[in-house]
Each structure stands twice: as structure tokens, then as C-alpha cells.
Amino acid sequence: MATSSDRGLARIEWADGQMPVLRSIRERFAREQPLAGVGVGACLHVTSETAVLVRTLQAGGASVSLCASNPFAIQEDVAVALSAESTVFAGGPDAWADDVASVLTLAPRVTLDDGADLLGALHSARPDLLAGMHGGTEETTTGLLRLRALEAEGALAVPVIAVNEARAERAFNDRFGAGQSVLDGIVRATNLLLAGQTVVVLGYGWTGRGVALRAAGFGASVIVCEVDPLRALEARMEGFAVMPALEAAARGDVFITVTGVPDVLRGEHFYRMKDGAVLANAGQFDVEISLADLRSSASSVREVLPLVERFEFGDRALYLLAGGRVVNLAAAEGHPAAVMDVSFALQALACEALVVGAWAPGVHAVPDAIEREVAALKLAALDVDIDVLTDAQADYLSLTSPPRGR
Numbered sequence: 482m483a484t485s486s487d488r489g490l491a492r493i494e495w496a497d498g499q500m501p502v503l504r505s506i507r508e509r510f511a512r513e514q515p516l517a518g519v520g521v522g523a524c525l526h527v528t529s530e531t532a533v534l535v536r537t538l539q540a541g542g543a544s545v546s547l548c549a550s551n552p553f554a555i556q557e558d559v560a561v562a563l564s565a566e567s568t569v570f571a572g573g574p575d576a577w578a579d580d581v582a583s584v585l586t587l588a589p590r591v592t593l594d595d596g597a598d599l600l601g602a603l604h605s606a607r608p609d610l611l612a613g614m615h616g617g618t619e620e621t622t623t624g625l626l627r628l629r630a631l632e633a634e635g636a637l638a639v640p641v642i643a644v645n646e647a648r649a650e651r652a653f654n655d656r657f658g659a660g661q662s663v664l665d666g667i668v669r670a671t672n673l674l675l676a677g678q679t680v681v682v683l684g685y686g687w688t689g690r691g692v693a694l695r696a697a698g699f700g701a702s703v704i705v706c707e708v709d710p711l712r713a714l715e716a717r718m719e720g721f722a723v724m725p726a727l728e729a730a731a732r733g734d735v736f737i738t739v740t741g742v743p744d745v746l747r748g749e750h751f752y753r754m755k756d757g758a759v760l761a762n763a764g765q766f767d768v769e770i771s772l773a774d775l776r777s778s779a780s781s782v783r784e785v786l787p788l789v790e791r792f793e794f795g796d797r798a799l800y801l802l803a804g805g806r807v808v809n810l811a812a813a814e815g816h817p818a819a820v821m822d823v824s825f826a827l828q829a830l831a832c833e834a835l836v837v838g839a840w841a842p843g844v845h846a847v848p849d850a851i852e853r854e855v856a857a858l859k860l861a862a863l864d865v866d867i868d869v870l871t872d873a874q875a876d877y878l879s880l881t882s883p884p885r886g887r
């Protein structure tokens with residue numbers, strides 16, 4: 482019978498198969514050993530994709546200790562399997578603070594954060610370790626807010642690479658990853674046929690744009706609602722209907738909020754919606770669809786399917802998915818491994834850059850060379866070749882060395 486460790490190993494191998502960019506970095510790291518002897522502390526989701534990143538860093542000579550950035554986001558079988566190869570502290574919600582502290586006791590010289598927990602704890606509890614560090618990487622907007630606040634106070638003592646803001650991360654994570662998985666979550670929860678439906682996307686930022694694109698690909702008519710005139714104009718020029726949410730409320734069959742802003746859909750919208758309209762949120766927090774307005778205006782509420790609640794308003798009903806929580810995590814599986822391949826390739830190369838380069842304390846953008854390398858490796862994995870500037874073209878553009886396709 483397969484043990485928990487066997488199941489974890491199988492998941493890691495499956496993820497590895499979807500992560501060719503990280504695999505090619507791992508092969509180079511194994512040859513070049515850029516991280517030889519470096520202790521890396523990682524505070525990330527404990528998943529099969531993270532295990533592939535850990536293996537990559539270890540192939541480059543690092544010793545990695547891992548704890549969970551979200552104590553509820555631990556794949557137990559992966560944690561068991563990975564602990565045979567590296568140091569894993571994944572005791573769950575009750576042990577979370579101890580797990581973070583345990584990583585710090587190993588005095589990491591590079592940190593990989595998903596919310597600035599390790600770097601935050603180093604600054605508050607172990608400032609003695611900061612002087613010996615190469616620096617850290619940060620994967621989230623929230624973490625960067627914390628680190629930039631430290632920087633503004635003059636207290637950030639190490640360099641941090643803002644992986645979250647890389648162009649490749651934005652494109653893959655937000656547009657392609659969330660674009661697909663948000664619709665996957667809606668379809669899994671409802672089994673709706675989206676072709677022929679009117680899908681209203683509220684918010685046409687990095688993520689909303691991906692959602693709108695994929696909804697159109699399913700055959701839906703897409704309406705975009707925005708408050709930013711430039712983004713609204715882009716949506717219009719990209720072929721979508723654009724109108725205020727109050728107008729869209731009467732037309733939509735499926736509504737998807739993806740703004741990061743509270744109460745984007747509220748009582749006045751619910752009153753205009755058609756019978757049977759479906760409400761889903763793809764923003765980070767469950768604040769974009771006003772649950773208070775839904776509950777206070779509905780005459781009755783009941784669960785009709787797992788993750789689908791029916792709110793009755795007189796002779797009409799609206800269906801709320803996943804209680805308004807982020808639908809691709811609640812009803813599907815979040816980002817595919819192929820998306821995490823790009824995010825974690827940026828992490829691995831940023832880690833290498835911190836170790837081999839000289840960086841001043843402060844928050845830094847991901848170097849353009851890393852973005853290009855990750856994109857080139859992904860193209861190679863897709864077996865796509867591209868052109869290279871001729872020397873004359875490069876001279877014309879006054880580049881000292883022409884960028885390479887791959």
C-alpha cells in the first residue's frame with residue numbers, strides 16, 4: 482500500500498514534469514554550484530511545486546529549510562516526502578510560530594518569503610543574523626508593503642528582490658494562471674456552460690484581463706466594468722463591452738469581481754440582477770461582493786450544491802459561489818504547476834543573483850536579465866524559437882551587446 486511519503490513523492494514528480502524551466506535551471510545549478518554552502522530559509526506554501534524549487538536550490542549547493550507561509554496551505558504527504566531530502570518544519574496552525582523560529586535558528590543567509598514572515602521575524606527577533614545575509618526575495622504584494630514600510634523607516638537591513646512585481650510573474654501568475662483557474666473554479670462549482678452566457682468582469686487589471694480573455698475563449702459575451710479610464714479604454718479597444726456596474730447588473734448571467742476593493746457588488750446591483758445570476762469573487766479577500774447586503778436583503782438562503790448558496794429575493798434567486806472567497810482557490814486548485822514554474826524560476830535566479838552579486842539594502846526590482854532568461858527558458862520548453870537582433874540592428878539601437886533569443 483502506498484505510504485504518505487510515496488504519495489508525496491508522486492505529487493512532486495508530477496509537478497516536476499510540468500516545470501521545465503525550473504528543471505533546466507536545476508541542471509545548470511548542479512553543474513555550476515552557485516549556491517554552494519549557502520543556507521536558504523524558505524517560508525512558502527508547502528506544496529509539490531515548492532518541493533521542486535527546494536530541489537533546484539539544493540542542486541545548486543544550498544541547504545534549504547522550509548516552513549509554511551500559510552499554516553493551512555500544507556500538503557501533508559509532500560511535507561513528509563520532502564523532509565527526507567531537506568529540513569521541513571510544517572507542524573500546522575498550532576506550531577506555525579515555532580516553525581518560523583526554527584528556520585531562523587539555522588541562520589539562513591538568503592530568505593524566500595511569501596508575506597515577509599521570515600525577514601520580518603529576522604528584523605524583530607534576530608537582528609544579529611542580518612549582517613551575515615545576502616538578502617531575500619518576496620513573492621506577495623502584502624509582504625512588499627511590510628518590507629517597504631521597514632525601508633521607509635530606514636530599518637530594512639538587507640536587499641530584497643521583489644519577485645511579485647516581475648513582468649513574467651504578473652503575466653503568468655495573474656493573467657494566465659488566475660485567468661484559467663478562476664473560470665475552472667466557477668465551472669467546477671456549477672457545471673455551467675459558459676458559451677452563450679454574458680459574463681461581467683469587474684476590474685480589468687492584471688488578473689481581470691486574464692479572466693475576461695478566457696471567458697471570451699469559452700464563448701461568453703464579456704462585459705467589463707472599471708473605474709480607471711485607461712483600463713476601461715483598453716478593455717473597449719480589446720473588444721469587450723464596457724459599462725457601469727449598475728447597467729451591467731441587469732445584463733449579466735455570471736459576475737466575477739477582481740478588483741481588490743470592497744463592496745463592488747452590493748444591494749443596488751443585486752436588485753437589478755436577473756433570476757439565476759451567479760456571483761463569484763476572484764479578488765484576494767471575501768469583501769468584493771457585499772455579503773452583508775446579500776444576507777440582509779434575501780428572504781431565504783440555502784446551500785444548493787457544495788460551494789453554491791441560493792439567495793432568494795421575492796421571485797428571483799442569486800447564486801453565490803464559495804461564500805465570496807477567492808473562487809479559484811476555494812473551488813479549484815489555484816495556479817497550475819506550469820505557472821508556479823515561472824514564479825519559482827524567478828525565485829531561484831533571484832536567489833542566485835543575491836548570492837553572486839553585490840546589492841545594497843532596500844527593495845529591488847527583478848533584474849531584466851533574469852526576466853529575459855526565464856522567458857527564454859520557457860520559450861525553449863515550448864520549443865519556440867525567436868529572432869535575434871543583427872549586429873547592425875543592435876548598433877542602430879545603440880546596444881553594446883545584442884539580446885539573445887535563447
Ligand SMILES: NC(=O)c1ccc[n+]([C@@H]2O[C@H](COP(=O)([O-])OP(=O)(O)OC[C@H]3O[C@@H](n4cnc5c(N)ncnc54)[C@H](O)[C@@H]3O)[C@@H](O)[C@H]2O)c1
Binds near residue numbers: 663741742
Ligand atoms: N485569484 C487569484 O489567483 C488572484 C491572482 C492575482 C491577484 N488576485 C487578486 O485580484 C485582485 C486584483 O488584482 P490585480 O493584480 O488584477 O490588481 P490591479 O490593480 O492590476 O487591478 C484591479 C483593477 O480593478 C479596478 N477597480 C478598482 N475598483 C473598482 C470598482 N469599484 N469597479 C470596477 N473596477 C475597479 C482598478 O481600476 C484596477 O484596474 C487583488 O485582490 C489581488 O490580490 C487574485
